[in-house]
Amino acid sequence: MSESLISARGLTKKYGDFTAVDGIDFDVAKGESFGLLGPNGAGKSTTMRIIAATSRRTSGTISILGRDPEEHGPQVRAHLGVVPQQDNLDTELTVAENLYIYGRYFGLSKKFVKGKVDELLSFAQLEEKKDVKVEALSGGMKRRLTIARALVSEPDILMLDEPTTGLDPQARHILWDRLFRLKEDGVTLIITTHFMDEAEQLCDRLVVMDKGKIMAEGSPAELIKKYSTKEVLEVRFGSDRNKEVAPILHKMCDRIEELPDRILMYVEDGEKLLEEIVAKKLHPNTSLVRRSSLEDVFLRLTGRSLIE
Amino acid sequence: MRTAVEIADARAEKLGHQLYAGRARAIIERASIALRSSTWVPIATGFIEPVLYLLAFGYGMGTLIGDISTSSGAVDYTIFIAPGLLATSAMNGAIYDSTWNVFFKLNESKLYQGMLATPLGPLDVALGEIIWALIRGLSYAVAFMLITAPLGLVPSWGAIFAIPAAVLIAFGFASFGMAITSYFKTYQQMGLINVALLPMFLFSGSLYPITVYPDWLEFTIKLLPTWHGIELIRDIWFGVIDFSSLSHISYFVVMIVLGLFFTTRRLRDLFMR
Numbered sequence: 001m002s003e004s005l006i007s008a009r010g011l012t013k014k015y016g017d018f019t020a021v022d023g024i025d026f027d028v029a030k031g032e033s034f035g036l037l038g039p040n041g042a043g044k045s046t047t048m049r050i051i052a053a054t055s056r057r058t059s060g061t062i063s064i065l066g067r068d069p070e071e072h073g074p075q076v077r078a079h080l081g082v083v084p085q086q087d088n089l090d091t092e093l094t095v096a097e098n099l100y101i102y103g104r105y106f107g108l109s110k111k112f113v114k115g116k117v118d119e120l121l122s123f124a125q126l127e128e129k130k131d132v133k134v135e136a137l138s139g140g141m142k143r144r145l146t147i148a149r150a151l152v153s154e155p156d157i158l159m160l161d162e163p164t165t166g167l168d169p170q171a172r173h174i175l176w177d178r179l180f181r182l183k184e185d186g187v188t189l190i191i192t193t194h195f196m197d198e199a200e201q202l203c204d205r206l207v208v209m210d211k212g213k214i215m216a217e218g219s220p221a222e223l224i225k226k227y228s229t230k231e232v233l234e235v236r237f238g239s240d241r242n243k244e245v246a247p248i249l250h251k252m253c254d255r256i257e258e259l260p261d262r263i264l265m266y267v268e269d270g271e272k273l274l275e276e277i278v279a280k281k282l283h284p285n286t287s288l289v290r291r292s293s294l295e296d297v298f299l300r301l302t303g304r305s306l307i308e
Numbered sequence: 309m310r311t312a313v314e315i316a317d318a319r320a321e322k323l324g325h326q327l328y329a330g331r332a333r334a335i336i337e338r339a340s341i342a343l344r345s346s347t348w349v350p351i352a353t354g355f356i357e358p359v360l361y362l363l364a365f366g367y368g369m370g371t372l373i374g375d376i377s378t379s380s381g382a383v384d385y386t387i388f389i390a391p392g393l394l395a396t397s398a399m400n401g402a403i404y405d406s407t408w409n410v411f412f413k414l415n416e417s418k419l420y421q422g423m424l425a426t427p428l429g430p431l432d433v434a435l436g437e438i439i440w441a442l443i444r445g446l447s448y449a450v451a452f453m454l455i456t457a458p459l460g461l462v463p464s465w466g467a468i469f470a471i472p473a474a475v476l477i478a479f480g481f482a483s484f485g486m487a488i489t490s491y492f493k494t495y496q497q498m499g500l501i502n503v504a505l506l507p508m509f510l511f512s513g514s515l516y517p518i519t520v521y522p523d524w525l526e527f528t529i530k531l532l533p534t535w536h537g538i539e540l541i542r543d544i545w546f547g548v549i550d551f552s553s554l555s556h557i558s559y560f561v562v563m564i565v566l567g568l569f570f571t572t573r574r575l576r577d578l579f580m581r
Contacts, residue, residue: 074427078316088418153312
């Protein structure tokens with residue numbers, strides 16, 4: 001691994017009796033796309049705020065480009081572009097004005113920022129909307145504008161807190177495409193998400209968080225290999241019969257998960273297992289053989305599905 | 309061309325760099341851009357209110373009252389209330405931006421959260437917003453002066469110093485107003501500001517001398533910023549600057565410092581926990 005941009009050891013954040021982040025360690029390398037994956041309340045956003053120098057840790061250490069955010073908050077923030085979970089665009093201003101004034105908050109010259117605005121409008125595919133107030137934008141457009149805004153200071157690290165939550169599939173894909181481009185340009189990305197497909201698409205490496213702790217760490221492929229099987233067979237017998245057949249299925253496969261609506265069976269060869277099940281005259285209503293995903297990893301690690 | 313990082317690094321040696329990046333002007337620039345596209349109706353009404361009081365009380369009621377005796381002799385009632393209303397103009401302007409507008413930015417648009425994700429500090433935000441609010445207070449005061457002068461309500465050239473005094477008053481109200489607002493969470497609490505302001509204006513000597521009150525009430529009124537503001541402008545208006553004028557000035561200096569301190573602290577606690 002090349003030099004690490006961010007390094008955390010025993011990072012802990014408590015709000016009164018509640019421990020939001022519980023002694024986590026991680027490193028992020030330059031140019032890497034690093035994901036924090038976990039359900040709501042896992043401590044992802046809190047971790048992001050500590051990195052972004054807008055929240056104070058309770059204990060542990062963290063260094064961002066060699067600096068402690070508590071001692072050097074403004075300097076650390078000068079390196080970062082922040083895309084918060086909820087858009088906080090300036091609703092009194094137009095699209096272009098939003099970009100312009102954000103650059104001014106960093107102290108950048110008017111001339112530089114004006115040039116940057118045009119570049120970012122094009123990046124966010126918002127040229128035609130530049131004189132429109134942000135209220136009139138769609139959710140996807142607002143998100144793209146928020147990302148463009150975070151880039152106005154040419155940050156080394158872009159922090160994205162659930163970048164596509166609440167967007168429709170098409171808007172998500174446009175956004176992913178934009179993020180890919182940034183990654184290609186060498187921007188370090190830090191992304192929180194509770195979408196598995198997003199983590200698989202965007203992250204080189206990720207940590208799975210639950211209840212403030214890191215449960216596992218690795219690339220999406222490594223995590224799947226380590227914590228899951230090659231394939232997953234999903235069978236549905238209807239909610240009444242699922243319970244009835246589960247004990248039989250247990251005997252046919254090392255690991256199964258009973259979810260309220262379906263049963264997941266972890267195997268190397270899904271088709272083969274399905275044939276065996278059918279041979280036993282246990283006809284499922286529906287069946288699906290698929291590759292293992294990070295969702296399965298999460299289920300394995302926490303015993304819960306990710307989006308509850 | 310300096311980068312964002314170079315700009316922040318250059319500031320890092322300075323005292324208080326965590327709280328203040330020396331860029332309150334960026335907040336003022338934002339406000340001036342927002343003003344271009346905002347509606348002018350609330351801005352106009354804030355200014356018109358004291359003018360309406362001047363017309364109704366000065367030229368209406370005033371004809372029944374005639375002269376009023378003050379420490380500097382008998383003066384026409386309309387002239388008596390003019391400085392009080394100028395002070396009120398400055399307060400109105402300052403309060404408008406520093407309370408309801410700040411409340412919206414804090415709780416609805418989450419604007420400060422976005423600002424504080426940049427190298428800006430809470431004091432940049434507080435100072436920028438407060439200075440913007442006081443600019444409005446100042447412009448109301450200037451406009452009021454421009455209306456009253458041709459009407460013969462400004463007794464001397466010395467009264468021009470009412471303008472810098474209005475800046476001080478507006479600064480105090482804006483600073484304190486933003487501090488209080490930053491602690492408020494609901495619209496009901498915000499409503500209290502309006503409930504408090506009207507009686508503070510009516511009973512603080514803007515329309516008649518507070519010597520008409522019993523001692524305890526007079527004493528209570530003298531604790532209020534509205535009374536200090538009205539008295540300060542009136543002292544300047546009639547050219548009677550003395551020790552009490554100084555006490556009014558000190559009152560506002562304290563108000564400014566306290567307001568800035570608590571606003572900065574509150575913003576830090578809210579967004580940089």
